[in-house]
Amino acid sequence: PTALVHEAYLRLVNQRTAGWNDRAQFFGVAAKAMRRILVDRARMHKAAKRGGASAKKLELDEAVASFEERALDLVALDEALKKLAEFDERKARVVELRFFGGLSAPEAAKVLNCPLRTIERDWTTAKAWLRAEISEN
Secondary structure (H helix, E strand, C coil), X not given: CHHHHHHHHHHHHHHHHHCCCCHHHHHHHHHHHHHHHHHHHHHHHXXXXXXXXXXXXXXXXXXXXXXXXXXXXXXXXXXXHHHHXXXXXXXXXXXXXXXXXXXXXXXXXXXXXXXXXXXXXXXHHHHHHHHHHHHHC
């Protein structure tokens, strides 16, 4: 986790020239940076296995409990999240903020400027959709 935070920090510092307009934009950029780092590492590990069937499995503290305490294939999660974003960008952002950014539901509600109940519904629906999408593939 410390290495992830350091790498994300370095990426954010490099993007600082653009500036962030508000807290929501900062958390969005930070969550995307962490997502990219984790997915890139998983892809590199998968490539190192020369096309092996199992990609890198990573356990992510609180998020693991939300996904029935099992390791997730981050590459498959990333692909499923891209599909989700095609038809529901807000649900994809909720997952990105909560799963990759580590934000609580109330924090995500503030960042996205949505009612807490909406974020909770989006999180529940998105998790179910992602589970189904990942298990299909």
